[in-house]
Structure formats: structure tokens, C-alpha cells
Amino acid sequence: MADLRLRFPNxxxxxxxxxxxxxxxxxxxxxxxxxxxxxLIERLCIPDRIFAFRVSWVDDKGRVRSxxxxxxxxxxxxxxxxxxxxFHSSVNLSILKFLAxxxxxxxxxxxxxxxxxxxxxxxxxxxxxxxxxxxxxxxFVAELWRQLGAxxxxxAGDIGVGAREVGYMYGYYKKMAREFTGAFTGKGMSFGxxxxxxxxxxxxxxxxxxxxxxxxxIDIKDKRVAVSGSGNxxxxxxxxxxxxGAKVVSMSDSNGCIIAPDGLTPEQFEFIFDLKTYQAGRLSxxxxxxxxxxxxxxxxxxxxxxxxxxxxxxxxxxxxxDDAAALLAGGCFAVSEGANMPxxxxxxxxxIEARILYAPGKAANAGGVATSGxxxxxxxxxxxxxxxxVDAKLKSIMTDIHAKCVEYGRVDSSYVNYVRGANIAGxxxxxxxxxxxxxx
Numbered sequence: 001m002a003d004l005r006l007r008f009p010n011x012x013x014x015x016x017x018x019x020x021x022x023x024x025x026x027x028x029x030x031x032x033x034x035x036x037x038x039x040l041i042e043r044l045c046i047p048d049r050i051f052a053f054r055v056s057w058v059d060d061k062g063r064v065r066s067x068x069x070x071x072x073x074x075x076x077x078x079x080x081x082x083x084x085x086x087f088h089s090s091v092n093l094s095i096l097k098f099l100a101x102x103x104x105x106x107x108x109x110x111x112x113x114x115x116x117x118x119x120x121x122x123x124x125x126x127x128x129x130x131x132x133x134x135x136x137x138x139x140f141v142a143e144l145w146r147q148l149g150a151x152x153x154x155x156a157g158d159i160g161v162g163a164r165e166v167g168y169m170y171g172y173y174k175k176m177a178r179e180f181t182g183a184f185t186g187k188g189m190s191f192g193x194x195x196x197x198x199x200x201x202x203x204x205x206x207x208x209x210x211x212x213x214x215x216x217x218i219d220i221k222d223k224r225v226a227v228s229g230s231g232n233x234x235x236x237x238x239x240x241x242x243x244x245g246a247k248v249v250s251m252s253d254s255n256g257c258i259i260a261p262d263g264l265t266p267e268q269f270e271f272i273f274d275l276k277t278y279q280a281g282r283l284s285x286x287x288x289x290x291x292x293x294x295x296x297x298x299x300x301x302x303x304x305x306x307x308x309x310x311x312x313x314x315x316x317x318x319x320x321x322d323d324a325a326a327l328l329a330g331g332c333f334a335v336s337e338g339a340n341m342p343x344x345x346x347x348x349x350x351x352i353e354a355r356i357l358y359a360p361g362k363a364a365n366a367g368g369v370a371t372s373g374x375x376x377x378x379x380x381x382x383x384x385x386x387x388x389x390v391d392a393k394l395k396s397i398m399t400d401i402h403a404k405c406v407e408y409g410r411v412d413s414s415y416v417n418y419v420r421g422a423n424i425a426g427x428x429x430x431x432x433x434x435x436x437x438x439x440x
Contacts, residue, residue, distance in 0.1 A: 001094015004045060010371040011094035013316060017101050017341060018045050020348075020360075024423035040434055044427075045099060047074045051147060052093070055121060057139040059132050069140050071119035073153060077381035077433040079113035080151050082369060084158030086120035087165065088284065095316070096120055099158075102340055103369070106362040109401045112373035117153055119144070125160050126280075137168035150181040150379070156372050157186040159315065162232065163198070166208030167191075182379025185372035194375035197368075202236030202338060203334050203391070204398050205311060205396075209336040211402035212357045215416065218333075221245035224263070226307040226327075228252045228300060229314035230283060231277045233338045233365065242269060248299035252314060253283045259294040259303045268293065306330035313338030321346030337361035348419065357414050363422040365407050370376045370397045395414050
């Protein structure tokens, strides 16, 4: 870690992600001296390659604008590079390196043949017209398309990149590469997309949570669940929770959060889903329609509501040590992460110390990339599976991931350290593949 910080300074998110994994696998590595001899850990921590480039595009007023674009190809030891593309003003190399590193182990956990990658730009689609977004997506892919392909590197969506953006990028990739293959996932149903892909991350998180609760004989019905975020992951997490009979008591966006003390009703949730998915509205508008819902500007939900379960589904490091303390004091007994690394190291330490059910994002939110892998399989076979088929496969994958976490994370008869379990299970598969393939 000292060497990594020296070689790559000013990349705190990247350092945080690497340190979490290394602290879990230290005992495993000590048992395999050949890892050190062949520099396996050093090789695993540094991406295979990084592409950084300027993206110039023209706005609706005819002005030329420029943004930075990146693609971090971290590891293809077990399959083609696979990971989303993020368009958000906060995007930088540290965040993308952390996401690509996490993606490597997350993809390993899914049991599917996918390596790890991540990409994006500091371009934000918010406030841009469809034509501006299209021109940006085309300019982005014009710089990157040579590095992509169904058996090379398969991007998907992430924050700021939904079906619209994927469609624009895939269309331009298809034009440049002159081929119609599964080089992107998250595509529209009319050109190779998979049913259940939009729902997959949120639904998969709920399926993982159900497996965790089952280890302690807990029924999710009527449990109070605090959710953060109101994008794709949070919305479908909340939707599945309501179907399961849980009470969703919070959601949030970048401006603040809403608290529903008695839980959101189906009518209230449908209004929020439509507001955030189709109208690009803000949660501050919700109390105007439903006065019993509270809005807190500039706040996160964790210290404002008592809950049984927390499902942080917004962004990295959104839940800190003080938030964790407040959740535990309020009786929270389970945390299942929908976002990537949403809990700070201090918060994670408190959850593990309290021996609650805590699922890190690389395990709990792996349903999204797992279903992307299922989309790749459908594209390869030129088939389209039903929603029921995809959902059944998703449930099976999340059950398998949970079983792996329990296998490697069991501490004693009453506690499973899911962080340790996920990291070791993901690491072993990648490490074995690297050892078998020689020094590359």
C-alpha cells in the first residue's frame, strides 16, 4: 500500500478499494509464497492499461466544448473486460480505477467469464438536450471504439448513462466497427438488449439481502428499510422491497432526501419513479403532492430515520462513521449495498464490529453486471430470453454469490464476515487464472 500511494498519489478512492481487498486476502497470500515471487499482488493492483483522451463536441449554440474521457481496463484474466461507463462531473481517474478494481472481483463472484473495467467522462448529461448528448456520445466512442468488442471489452451503463446514452454509443460503435455484435450491454430491446437489465442491480441486491436474512431466520415483511438514491438502482430496489412487503422509509438525490415515516405507499412510489425516471425532477417536489412525506434539503437519510435495514444505493462514500453509529443506535441489523463502496472504512468497521449483517457492494450489487453477462450470452446465441428466465438466472446467481461469501467469510457459528468472504472468493478465481497464464 505504501508503494501504491507513492506511485499513484492523490487517488484516495483507488487506495481505499485496494486496501479493503488486501486486508482480507493477506492470510491467503501468506500461504502462497509463489504469489510474491511472481509479483501477483502488484500486478493485480495495477490496471492492464488506461486510455485517457479529450472529447470535443459541439453544443446547441454552436460552441465547441471539451471534456476528458477515460477507459480503465483492469484485468481480463477470466474473460473480456467488462464494466460500465459513467458520465458525471465528479469522474476522475481515481474513481474509475477504484471502480475497475472492484469490478474485477465483482465479476469474478458472478461465476460468469468477465474481466474488470470501467470508463467514463466528467461530462454530465444533466441540463443537456438529446442532440447534445448524442453528439457527445458519438465523440466519446470515436476515440474509444478500437479498444472495444464483444470478446475484448464490453461497456455498459452507470451513473449518467442509461438506455439513451448506451443506444447512441452503440450506434456509433456499430458504424465505425461495421459489425453488429454484443459490444455493449444495456441496449434497447429492439437491438439486442435483455429483459430485466434495468431492474437487475436493484432486484439482485434484494435477492442477496433475502439470502442474508434467511441465515438468521428473519422475514423481510414489514421491516423498515432506508434506501438512498433515486436513480435506476435505488428505484428498482424500492420497487422490489414494496413487492416483498417491506416498508421503504427514505430515498434521496443530490439535493436532499425524503423521509416517509410510515413507509411509501405504492401510489407515492409510482409518482417518485415517474418523476425521477421520465421527468428528470427533484425529490423536493414530492411533498407538494404528498404532504405527509418530509423533505430535508442537503441531507442524507441515515441520521434522520430509524430503520431495520439500510440499502445505500447512491454513490461512493455516502455513509460515514457517524451515519453508521446512528443506524446501529436506531436498531439497524442489516446493511446491503446497492452502490459501489458507499460506506467509508470507518462505517464498515462499525458494522463488522457490531456483527450485523453487512453485504459489500461487490457482492450485493453484482446482479447488474451478472445480467449484463446474460445479455452477452443471448447476443452470442442470437436469442432473447423471457423476463422469467432472466429473473430465475439472476436469483440463482445471487444465491451462488451468497454461498461463496458464506464459505470464505464464516467466522463462527453465528457470524459471517461478508467483506472477507466476497474479497477472498473473488480473488482466488482471478489469482488462479493469472498463475495459470504466466507473467503477462
